[in-house]
Amino acid sequence: MATGRTHRPATRSRGIPEATVARLPLYLRALTALSERSVPTVSSEELATAAGVNSAKLRKDFSYLGSYGTRGVGYDVEYLVYQISRELGLTQDWPVAIVGIGNLGAALANYGGFASRGFRVAALIDADPAMAGTPVAGIAVQHTDDLDRIISDNGVSIGVITTPPGAAQQVCDRLVAAGVTSILNFAPTVLSVPEGVDVRKVDLSIELQILAFHEQRKAGEDASADGEDPEAPPMRATPASRKGPDGDMPAVMPA
Amino acid sequence: MATGRTHRPATRSRGIPEATVARLPLYLRALTALSERSVPTVSSEELATAAGVNSAKLRKDFSYLGSYGTRGVGYDVEYLVYQISRELGLTQDWPVAIVGIGNLGAALANYGGFASRGFRVAALIDADPAMAGTPVAGIAVQHTDDLDRIISDNGVSIGVITTPPGAAQQVCDRLVAAGVTSILNFAPTVLSVPEGVDVRKVDLSIELQILAFHEQRKAGEDASADGEDPEAPPMRATPASRKGPDGDMPAVMPA
DNA sequence: GTATGTGAACGCTTTCACAGCT
DNA sequence: AGCTGTGAAAGCGTTCACATAC
Incomplete structure (x- = not known):
C-alpha cells in the first residue's frame, strides 16, 4: 500500500522555510501592483500592509533570500520583483x-x-x-x-x-x-x-467547515445553553465512561 | 484605514488549536467513508492512514475534543462522526x-x-x-x-x-x-x-507558485550551472553592495 | 496483549527589540 | 534620523514514548 507523502516534511530547500515560501507569492503580487504604478521603492512597513502581513515577518522572510534592501530607504520594487520571481522559478514558464x-x-x-x-x-x-x-x-x-x-x-x-x-x-x-x-x-x-x-x-x-467552526463559536459566545433542537445523535457502541467536555452527547437518546 | 485581520491570530476557541480544527474535516471525511461501508470501529492507525496524517497527530488532535476512544479497541465510527460534526458546527445548516x-x-x-x-x-x-x-x-x-x-x-x-x-x-x-x-x-x-x-x-x-518553487529545486538538484537563457534581469536602482546567496543577479546585464 | 491519551522533548514560526548601515 | 537585517525570546505544532485503561 502506498503511504503517500503530502507537502514537505522538513527537507527545507536551500534554507528557505516553507512558511516563507508560501508568502513569497503574496509579496510578489503586491510588488507587481506597485511596479505597475511605477513606484520605485517601498518600505517593509508599506509592503507588509499591502501583502496583509506584519513588517517583522516580511523582513525576516526577505532575510532568507539575501540582503536585498537598503537601510534607511527600503526595497527597490523592480529588483525585488525579479529576485522573488527567480526564487519562485517564475522566470521560466x-x-x-x-x-x-x-x-x-x-x-x-x-x-x-x-x-x-x-x-x-x-x-x-x-x-x-x-x-x-x-x-x-x-x-x-x-x-x-x-x-x-x-x-x-x-x-x-x-x-x-x-x-x-x-x-x-x-x-x-x-x-x-x-x-x-x-x-x-x-x-x-x-x-x-x-x-x-x-x-x-x-x-x-474543508475551508467552509473551518469557517463554520469559528462561526459556531461566535454564535455560542453569549448564548451558552442553546434552545435549538440538537440533531438526533447516534448512540455509542460501547457505552463506556467518557470524559468529553461540556458539549457531550445527551444522556437521553431518541427512540 | 482598515487594517484587516485575516485568519485567527491566537484567540483559540475553547482550547482546540487551529491546526487541529483544520484537520477535523479530513477526519470527518474519512470517517464518513467508513460509516458508509458500515465499519463499526477504527484504530488511530487506520484512520490516520485514511486521512493522510500520522497516528500520533490524530490521537493528539482527538485528545483536544475529549476521550472518545476505547483503549485496546479504537474509536466508534458513528460516534466520532457525530462528535466531530457537532464540534465543527455541521449539525445545523x-x-x-x-x-x-x-x-x-x-x-x-x-x-x-x-x-x-x-x-x-x-x-x-x-x-x-x-x-x-x-x-x-x-x-x-x-x-x-x-x-x-x-x-x-x-x-x-x-x-x-x-x-x-x-x-x-x-x-x-x-x-x-x-x-x-x-x-x-x-x-x-x-x-x-x-x-x-x-x-x-x-x-x-499562489498554490502553483509554491509548487513551481519546489519543482525548480528538484530540477536544479543535479544541474547546478544552467545553460538556459536567464530572462533579462532589471538593473537595480541603487547599485549598492548586496550579499545575496549564489543565485544573485548576473554581474553583466544585457545592453 | 493491544491501542488510546498525554506529558515531555523537539523543531518550526512568529515576534521582539535593537545593532548596523545609509 | 530612518529603515533594514537579525540574534534572542516566546509561542505553536509535531513527534516521541510510555503510563493507562480495556
Whole structure:
C-alpha cells in the first residue's frame, strides 16, 4: 500500500522555510501592483500592509533570500520583483495540464491569472470521449487514453486534478507515471504519491467547515445553553465512561 | 484605514488549536467513508492512514475534543462522526451566498460537495444586470443592488467571493455590512475586514507558485550551472553592495 | 496483549527589540 | 534620523514514548 507523502516534511530547500515560501507569492503580487504604478521603492512597513502581513515577518522572510534592501530607504520594487520571481522559478514558464474538464476544470482553464505569471495551460484532458476535440478556453480537450503521450510531448511537470473524487487517485498515478512531479489537487481525496512528488490540495468543503467552526463559536459566545433542537445523535457502541467536555452527547437518546 | 485581520491570530476557541480544527474535516471525511461501508470501529492507525496524517497527530488532535476512544479497541465510527460534526458546527445548516457568478462562481454553485454537509447555497449574486433571473444550478441569480436584503432575508453568515479582483474588497465590505461574519475569498486580493470577521482564501495562483518553487529545486538538484537563457534581469536602482546567496543577479546585464 | 491519551522533548514560526548601515 | 537585517525570546505544532485503561 502506498503511504503517500503530502507537502514537505522538513527537507527545507536551500534554507528557505516553507512558511516563507508560501508568502513569497503574496509579496510578489503586491510588488507587481506597485511596479505597475511605477513606484520605485517601498518600505517593509508599506509592503507588509499591502501583502496583509506584519513588517517583522516580511523582513525576516526577505532575510532568507539575501540582503536585498537598503537601510534607511527600503526595497527597490523592480529588483525585488525579479529576485522573488527567480526564487519562485517564475522566470521560466511551466506548462500545466488540467485533468477533468467539468465545471471546475473549465473555469480554471478560463482563469486569467493562470497564464499571467509563468504558467501556461498546455493541455486539457478528460475521460469523456464525447468531449475530445471540443475546445475549452481555446484549447481542444484530449482523451485520457493519450495522457502519457500528452504529458511527455509537452514536458508537463505540474498537473492539476479536477476530476470527481473516485477518479483522482488513478489519474494521479497516471500523471506521476508519465513524469509529473507536482500536483495541485481539487478533488476531495487524499492522494498517495511516491517520494519526491509534491501534492498541494485545494478543498472548498474543508475551508467552509473551518469557517463554520469559528462561526459556531461566535454564535455560542453569549448564548451558552442553546434552545435549538440538537440533531438526533447516534448512540455509542460501547457505552463506556467518557470524559468529553461540556458539549457531550445527551444522556437521553431518541427512540 | 482598515487594517484587516485575516485568519485567527491566537484567540483559540475553547482550547482546540487551529491546526487541529483544520484537520477535523479530513477526519470527518474519512470517517464518513467508513460509516458508509458500515465499519463499526477504527484504530488511530487506520484512520490516520485514511486521512493522510500520522497516528500520533490524530490521537493528539482527538485528545483536544475529549476521550472518545476505547483503549485496546479504537474509536466508534458513528460516534466520532457525530462528535466531530457537532464540534465543527455541521449539525445545523449554513446558508451560503456566492457573489460573482462567472465561470468559477457557477462551478462552485454546481459543486455537489457543497450541499452535502451542512452547507446550502442560499443565493447567487452578480453585478451584471443581464444575469439577473438566469438560473444557475437551479437557482436564479440576483442583482448586487439587493445584496443587503438577500443576506438578511436568508440569514446568511458565510459569503463566498468569486468576483474579479477589483470588485472583491467592495463586495466584502457590503457583505460584512449586511451581517456576514465569515468569508471564503477566491479573488486574488488581500481583504481588509473588521475584527470578528474571519477570512479564508483559496488562491490557485499562489498554490502553483509554491509548487513551481519546489519543482525548480528538484530540477536544479543535479544541474547546478544552467545553460538556459536567464530572462533579462532589471538593473537595480541603487547599485549598492548586496550579499545575496549564489543565485544573485548576473554581474553583466544585457545592453 | 493491544491501542488510546498525554506529558515531555523537539523543531518550526512568529515576534521582539535593537545593532548596523545609509 | 530612518529603515533594514537579525540574534534572542516566546509561542505553536509535531513527534516521541510510555503510563493507562480495556
